[in-house]
Structure formats: structure tokens, C-alpha cells
Amino acid sequence: MNLKELSNRKARFTGGHTLCPGCGEGIIVRAVLQAINQQVVVGCATSCLEVSTSKFPQTSWKCSFIHNAFENVSATMSGVETAYRVLKRKNKIKDDIKFVAFAGDGGLCDIGLQSFSGALERGHNVLFICLDNEAYQNTGIQRSSATPYGAWTSTTQIGEKHKGKEQFKKDIVKIAVAHEIPYVAQASPSNYLDLVKKVSTAVSINGPSFINILSPCVPGWRYLQMESIHVCRRAVDSCFWPLYEVFVENGVEKWKLNYDPKDKKEPVINFLRMQGRFKHLWNDNKDIVDKIQANIDRKWEELKKRCSV
Amino acid sequence: MQNLKKWKELEDAGNILDKGNNEENDVSGWRSFRPIHIREKCIDCMICWSVCPDNAVISGDGKFIKFDYTKCKGCLICLNECPVNAIRSEKEK
Numbered sequence: 001m002n003l004k005e006l007s008n009r010k011a012r013f014t015g016g017h018t019l020c021p022g023c024g025e026g027i028i029v030r031a032v033l034q035a036i037n038q039q040v041v042v043g044c045a046t047s048c049l050e051v052s053t054s055k056f057p058q059t060s061w062k063c064s065f066i067h068n069a070f071e072n073v074s075a076t077m078s079g080v081e082t083a084y085r086v087l088k089r090k091n092k093i094k095d096d097i098k099f100v101a102f103a104g105d106g107g108l109c110d111i112g113l114q115s116f117s118g119a120l121e122r123g124h125n126v127l128f129i130c131l132d133n134e135a136y137q138n139t140g141i142q143r144s145s146a147t148p149y150g151a152w153t154s155t156t157q158i159g160e161k162h163k164g165k166e167q168f169k170k171d172i173v174k175i176a177v178a179h180e181i182p183y184v185a186q187a188s189p190s191n192y193l194d195l196v197k198k199v200s201t202a203v204s205i206n207g208p209s210f211i212n213i214l215s216p217c218v219p220g221w222r223y224l225q226m227e228s229i230h231v232c233r234r235a236v237d238s239c240f241w242p243l244y245e246v247f248v249e250n251g252v253e254k255w256k257l258n259y260d261p262k263d264k265k266e267p268v269i270n271f272l273r274m275q276g277r278f279k280h281l282w283n284d285n286k287d288i289v290d291k292i293q294a295n296i297d298r299k300w301e302e303l304k305k306r307c308s309v
Numbered sequence: 310m311q312n313l314k315k316w317k318e319l320e321d322a323g324n325i326l327d328k329g330n331n332e333e334n335d336v337s338g339w340r341s342f343r344p345i346h347i348r349e350k351c352i353d354c355m356i357c358w359s360v361c362p363d364n365a366v367i368s369g370d371g372k373f374i375k376f377d378y379t380k381c382k383g384c385l386i387c388l389n390e391c392p393v394n395a396i397r398s399e400k401e402k
């Protein structure tokens with residue numbers, strides 16, 4: 001699959017929505033739908049994506065789209081997929097239909113974690129996608145369990161005593177893998193064809209799949225809007241956001257690293273320096289930067305070991 | 310914005326049956342800078358098409374055709390990602 005072929009496919013997500021200029025969610029959703037290229041039913045948890053693309057009575061979606069509350073997109077899509085399976089068995093539906101559930105990091109890692117976990121455990125044939133912009137962006141940049149260590153958010157302020165979030169990011173990929181579902185991956189829009197390939201792999205596999213995608217947010221991360229892809233590149237090249245896949249067959253995990261910057265691995269400060277949410281770390285608070293770097297290095301070595309690199 | 314229905318005329322469950330009707334919207338007022346395509350330099354790699362959040366790059370037959378200025382919000386990611394500088398920008402008046 002290359003970009004020319006992808007661009008020849010019919011678009012099922014239109015412009016004219018109200019996502020901010022430069023929003024990563026628009027880029028990612030377009031990529032996901034182009035990659036699937038067959039009948040699809042999309043569900044979306046309340047989030048920027050939901051609010052900005054399906055503002056009644058208007059919609060950016062040309063495929064079926066189901067609005068959900070903040071916490072229950074996985075439950076809804078479980079029900080929809082189950083109904084489909086029954087109707088298919090009774091020969092009332094002939095077509096092959098794919099199911100995708102989008103949720104933000106708040107909607108998937110926090111309030112929607114139990115509906116997500118339940119859906120994975122029951123084995124629904126749904127692709128779950130987390131659009132991880134590392135905070136509750138839609139309601140004004142509140143911290144989530146996916147907000148990284150040291151980041152400013154409206155609920156993790158910078159002052160004398162506190163310097164941004166004081167906990168590391170929840171490892172949602174490992175949580176998904178622990179359910180022993182057939183396919184889990186992490187992707188970034190900066191590595192576009194890798195992302196497209198992961199989506200095609202996910203929908204070709206029978207059973208639940210999960211892709212965790214980094215979704216740059218201009219007002220939440222505070223960078224220049226033209227840098228949305230560039231900031232993700234810094235995340236990937238610093239191994240803050242490694243690209244990998246985990247296949248599980250008969251309970252055996254197979255980890256695969258998709259990109260290794262090797263001796264071009266960048267220090268995390270290059271990623272932090274692009275974003276105003278880390279402004280307090282650009283020149284000061286070196287102990288926090290060191291702590292972030294040490295955490296990345298430890299996780300990166302661990303990941304390479306799992307992938308036998 | 311299309312004519313709004315009265316609440317009694319709405320479809321059940323708040324359904325929107327007019328799929329993709331955001332396509333009618335003009336968001337050009339969001340834009341401070343306008344991307345401009347330079348045909349002579351373009352190699353039709355379609356990177357700009359892929360990175361646009363607003364579906365504002367119109368392609369055909371695997372080639373860049375034009376910007377849809379009713380959808381472009383002027384983020385200039387396309388300009389920043391174009392590998393051969395075939396996009397320049399101009400300030401909107």
C-alpha cells in the first residue's frame with residue numbers, strides 16, 4: 001500500500017468539521033478509514049473527535065457512526081458487533097462489515113477502561129483505537145492517566161512546589177496485551193504507512209484488536225500548528241513513543257519492533273522543547289528531565305528485549 | 310448552515326441521515342495563512358494529502374489536483390511536510 005493508492009480510495013470522512021487547525025485526530029481518522037476500505041461501522045466516545053465531527057444536525061461521517069457517552073463506546077460496539085453476528089448467522093445480513101471504536105485517552109484509559117476490558121475479554125471482533133492526546137483536551141486540558149510525567153495541564157500546574165504531573169503514563173498497551181487478544185499495536189501519524197499497515201492488519205484478524213495512536217493537540221501541547229507531524233516524529237525518534245506490535249497466538253506473545261532509530265535515538269529534550277506544556281523543563285528542573293529520560297531508556301531497553309532486538 | 314428542522318420534524322434518536330453533510334460547510338474564515346501549490350516543483354508524492362486534517366487536498370489518479378479552500382483551515386502542516394517545498398504560504402487579507 002502506498003499513498004497514491006490510498007488517495008485513490010473514496011473518502012468517508014469529510015472536512016468542514018470543527019477540530020482545531022492542525023489537530024492530529026483529523027489526520028488519524030482519515031488514515032484509519034482509508035486503510036479499512038470496506039464497509040465499516042464506527043463508534044466514538046465523547047471527546048474532541050466526537051464533539052467536532054458530529055455536531056447535530058451535521059456530520060463528517062459518510063459511514064455509519066454511533067455517538068456514545070464518555071465511558072461506553074466499547075460496550076456499545078460490543079452490542080452492535082454481537083447483533084451483526086446473529087443477523088449474519090440468520091442470513092439477514094450478507095455483507096462483511098468491520099467495526100471500529102474510537103476513544104480518547106480519557107475515554108479509553110480512564111473512565112472507559114472497564115467497558116474496554118470487558119469487550120476485550122468477551123472477544124468481540126472490533127478494532128479499538130485510542131487517540132492519545134495525553135489529556136482531556138475537549139474539556140480544557142485536564143490531566144489523564146495518559147498524561148506524561150512533568151507535563152503541564154490545567155490540573156497539574158507549575159509553581160514553587162509542583163512542576164506538572166507527578167506520575168508516569170499508564171501503559172495501556174501492556175494492559176491490552178494482558179487480555180491475550182490477538183493483536184495490539186502502537187502507532188504514530190508521523191509514520192503514516194506503518195499506521196495504515198497496522199490498521200489493515202488489525203481488521204484482517206479475527207477477534208479484538210487495539211491500536212494506541214499518538215494524537216498531537218495544538219492547544220493542549222502548545223506547539224506551532226504546522227508542527228503536528230514533526231512533534232510526533234520527535235516522540236518516535238526519542239523512543240518516547242516506540243512503534244511496535246504484539247501478536248498473541250494460543251496464549252504466546254510475539255513482540256515485534258517496527259522502528260529502531262539506533263544511533264539516531266534523540267534525547268527526549270528535543271521532544272519536550274517543541275512544546276509549551278514542558279516549558280518549565282526547557283532550561284530548568286533538569287532532575288525532572290533526567291527522570292523522564294531514565295524512564296524512557298528503561299522502557300526502551302525492556303521493549304527491545306521483548307522484541308529480541 | 311442548512312435550514313434547521315423543528316424538533317417535531319427530527320428523525321428518531323437524533324439520527325443524521327444526510328451523511329457527510331459537513332461537506333457543505335465553509336471553514337475558510339478560520340484561516341490566517343493560505344497554502345499555495347507550486348505545480349513545477351510538485352512530485353505528486355501525496356504526503357500533503359495524507360497529513361491534512363481537514364480533507365482539503367483534492368487528489369485524482371494519484372496526483373495533487375488542488376487545495377479545497379472552503380475546507381482548508383491554514384494549519385500549514387502540508388507546507389511543513391512537503392519534501393520538495395512545492396507549497397508556499399500567503400497571509401490572508
Ligand SMILES: Cc1ncc(C[n+]2csc(CCOP(=O)(O)OP(=O)(O)O)c2C)c(N)n1
Pocket residue numbers: 046047048049069070071103104105106107108131133135136137138139144
Ligand atoms: C461522565 C462524563 N463526565 C464528563 C464528561 C465531559 N467530558 C466530555 S469529553 C471529556 C474529555 C475527553 O477526553 P479524552 O477522552 O482524552 O478525549 P479528547 O477530547 O482529549 O480527544 C469530558 C471530561 C462527559 N461527557 N461524561
Ligand code: SF4
Pocket residue numbers: 018019020022023024025048049052133137138216217218219220
Ligand atoms: S483541542 Fe486538541 S484534540 Fe481537541 S480539536 Fe483541538 S487540537 Fe484536536
Ligand code: SF4
Pocket residue numbers: 346350351352353354355356357358373390391392393394395396
Ligand atoms: S507534498 Fe509537495 S510534492 Fe508531494 S504532492 Fe504535495 S505539493 Fe506535491
Ligand code: SF4
Pocket residue numbers: 022344360361362363364365366376380381382383384385386387388
Ligand atoms: S494548510 Fe492545513 S488544512 Fe490547509 S491544506 Fe494544508 S494541511 Fe490541509
Ligand SMILES: [Mg+2]
Pocket residue numbers: 104105106131132133134135136137138
Ligand atoms: Mg485526550
